[in-house]
Amino acid sequence: MTTEFANVSQAPDPANSARDFNIGLALACGSSVFIGTSFIMKKKGLLRLASKSQLRAGQGGYGYLREWLWWAGLITMGVGEAANFAAYAFAPASVVSPMGALSVLVGAVMSSRFLQERLNLLGKIGCALTVLGSTVMVIHAPHEGSVANVDELGQKLLDITFLIYSVLVVSISVFFVFYLSPKYGHRNVLIYITICSLIGSLSVTACKGVGLAIKESLTPGGKNQFVNWLTYFLIISLIACVMVQMNFLNRALDTFNTAIVSPIYYVFFTTAVIASSAILFKEWNNMLPLDIVGSLCGFLTIIGGIFLLQFCKDVDLSLRGIQEKRVHNGTVPASPIERRELLRSEDA
Numbered sequence: 001m002t003t004e005f006a007n008v009s010q011a012p013d014p015a016n017s018a019r020d021f022n023i024g025l026a027l028a029c030g031s032s033v034f035i036g037t038s039f040i041m042k043k044k045g046l047l048r049l050a051s052k053s054q055l056r057a058g059q060g061g062y063g064y065l066r067e068w069l070w071w072a073g074l075i076t077m078g079v080g081e082a083a084n085f086a087a088y089a090f091a092p093a094s095v096v097s098p099m100g101a102l103s104v105l106v107g108a109v110m111s112s113r114f115l116q117e118r119l120n121l122l123g124k125i126g127c128a129l130t131v132l133g134s135t136v137m138v139i140h141a142p143h144e145g146s147v148a149n150v151d152e153l154g155q156k157l158l159d160i161t162f163l164i165y166s167v168l169v170v171s172i173s174v175f176f177v178f179y180l181s182p183k184y185g186h187r188n189v190l191i192y193i194t195i196c197s198l199i200g201s202l203s204v205t206a207c208k209g210v211g212l213a214i215k216e217s218l219t220p221g222g223k224n225q226f227v228n229w230l231t232y233f234l235i236i237s238l239i240a241c242v243m244v245q246m247n248f249l250n251r252a253l254d255t256f257n258t259a260i261v262s263p264i265y266y267v268f269f270t271t272a273v274i275a276s277s278a279i280l281f282k283e284w285n286n287m288l289p290l291d292i293v294g295s296l297c298g299f300l301t302i303i304g305g306i307f308l309l310q311f312c313k314d315v316d317l318s319l320r321g322i323q324e325k326r327v328h329n330g331t332v333p334a335s336p337i338e339r340r341e342l343l344r345s346e347d348a
Contacts, residue, residue: 023090023091024087024088024091024092024095025087025138027084027086027090027091028083028087028095028099029099029102030083031080031081031082031083031087031099031103032080032099032100032102032103032105032106033102033103034076034077034080034083035076035077035080035081035106036104036110037073037076037080037107037110038073038076038080039073039077039262040073040110040111040114041069041073041076042069042070042073042074042077042253043073043115043253043258044069044073045071045073046067046254049063049067084096084100084207085207085210086211088208088211089208089212089214090215092142092281093204093273093274093281094142094273094278094283094295095138095141097269097273097277098133098270098274098299099134099138100269100270101130101133101266101270101302101306102130102131103266104130104262104306104309108123108126108127109127111258115258120312122308123308125305125308126304126305126307126308126309126312128305129301129302129304130302130306131305132301132305133299133301133303133304133305134302135298136294136297136301137295137298137302138298139298140290140291140292142283142284149212149223149225150209150213150216150225150228150230153208153209153212153230156280156281157205159280162280165279165280169199169201169202172198173195173198173199176195176198177195185251189255189264190268192252192255193252193268194268195244196244196245196249196252196265197265197268197269197271198272199241199245200241200245200269201269201272202276203238203242203245204273204277205276206234206235206238206241207238209230209231210231210235210238212225213225213226213228213234249261262306263307267303267306274299
């Protein structure tokens with residue numbers, strides 16, 4: 001059974017576009033809470049497995065499949081991914097993907113409670129920068145969806161530029177999986193993260209398509225897209241991509257510290273998704289130069305916040321510590337009385 005792709009696109013209603021954008025944004029933020037929590041639960045499950053001296057995921061083991069806490073984390077991640085999945089049907093990918101930074105923020109806060117990882121002054125500044133950058137990106141992001149239905153998406157998937165991008169992504173991923181991963185994966189976190197990110201950029205495309213199919217099929221008067229072969233192709237592609245991502249993300253989490261995996265995965269994955277979105281959906285073509293610069297600045301601010309949040313989390317730094325160090329060095333008087341005496345001596 002075949003379906004002809006529509007050749008004419010209807011202009012989106014501004015009121016509906018604004019509503020869809022807000023729904024997509026709310027779903028993206030909610031998904032970040034669940035996904036950030038799932039990272040901690042899955043990490044705890046992997047740590048419990050390691051304490052039982054079983055073959056670890058980083059060594060190719062699958063013992064985590066018998067660990068209930070890992071499954072709880074997977075279910076939590078599933079809820080978050082479902083919300084994220086729905087968000088792509090309502091809001092542009094260039095908005096939804098960067099909101100994943102909030103999952104890193106949630107993970108950092110929860111890791112300080114459940115993994116005994118401390119959130120210091122730089123970490124708190126990183127949290128503030130992450131929220132600020134996310135807000136800037138939302139303000140400057142395109143508020144209109146790039147495609148209205150599955151047929152339009154099918155046309156874009158046949159674009160020669162995106163086909164070349166897809167072939168390159170699959171080729172590089174296969175090379176990493178079968179050649180680089182067995183040799184260097186346990187020593188270099190970028191191997192696993194690159195595989196997850198590249199495949200993830202394709203999974204976002206499939207996720208967008210499946211979400212559009214569900215949305216269009218459930219809309220009163222809409223077209224049933226579950227008689228369209230493209231819908232099933234997107235579903236199969238989504239399942240395959242997610243399985244690859246889950247496998248290599250587990251290896252990365254089991255082999256390397258969460259503080260290293262989370263920020264690098266976010267930067268690589270979001271960059272790949274933005275590149276894929278720019279090639280396929282061309283969402284940035286209709287943006288003003290000011291909005292493009294604002295979005296890039298917001299993204300860079302998020303990256304700065306995440307790196308402060310994660311890479312500096314083990315630095316022993318706090319306002320109290322800074323004050324005590326200055327007092328110890330004699331640069332600041334220890335008490336208000338000593339400060340007044342210092343001021344009198346300076347006036348004299």
